[in-house]
Amino acid sequence: MTSNVIIRRYDRTFDLLDNDANGVLEEKDFTDLIEKIARATGVQQGSAKEEALVKEWGNCWNTLRDLADANGDGRISREEFQQAMAAAYGDHAKLKERLVPGLEASFAAIDADDDGVATVAQFEAYLTAWGLERAQARAARELLDSDGDGRFSRQEFVNGWTDFLLRDDAECAALLGPLN
Structure with a gap:
């Protein structure tokens, strides 16, 4: 059974992914987020980084749609999202298989100089592309920058x-801002 804390995280994630706030996830929500991430992190249009970001987030959308779109309408409701997240991402093996490539492409976008480390300022830009306010993004960075050096690895x-x-x-709940 999925805990209340995790369900609230899924709800927060759903709300941020739902770019047009129409109450369902659609492919356009993902493509809009990819565009925002690319522009916020300085990824050049047509670059290999942008191509990887588009490809891997597209794969994330396709996987989520395949797992969650129970009625086959090409849209994912909050309930479908919660059920799919609990089923697909409820264990580390499935998470790594389905989500890590998208996370790695996101990190590559954040890591502007390709040195394998990202700054908290770059991470804040990434999170504001998701829709977080600057203060929320600053608070979230502490979850990754545990030693306080202003940087974190892939x-x-x-x-x-x-x-x-x-x-x-509840400790790691602030990655995408406060849970409702």
Whole structure:
């Protein structure tokens, strides 16, 4: 059974993914978010980074649609999303298989100089593309920058998202801002 904390995280994620706030997830929500992430992180149009971001987030959408779109209408309701997230991302193996490539493409977008480390300022830009306010993004960065040096690695980024989706405590809940 999925805990209340995790369901609230799924709801928060759904709300941020639903770019047009129409109450359902559609492919356009994902493509709009990809565009916002690319522009906020300085990814150049037509670059290999943008192509990887589009490809991997497209794969995430296709996987989610395949898992969640119970009625086959090409749209995912909040309930369908919650059920699919609980089923698909309820264990680390499935999470890595289905989500990590998209996270790695996101990290590559954040890591502007390709040195394998991202700054908290770059992460804040990424989170504001998701729709978080600057103050929320600043608070969320502490989840990844545990040593306070202002930087974090690809693995810390992936681990932060994995914890956000799987951990059953309120500590890592702030990655996408406050839970409703």
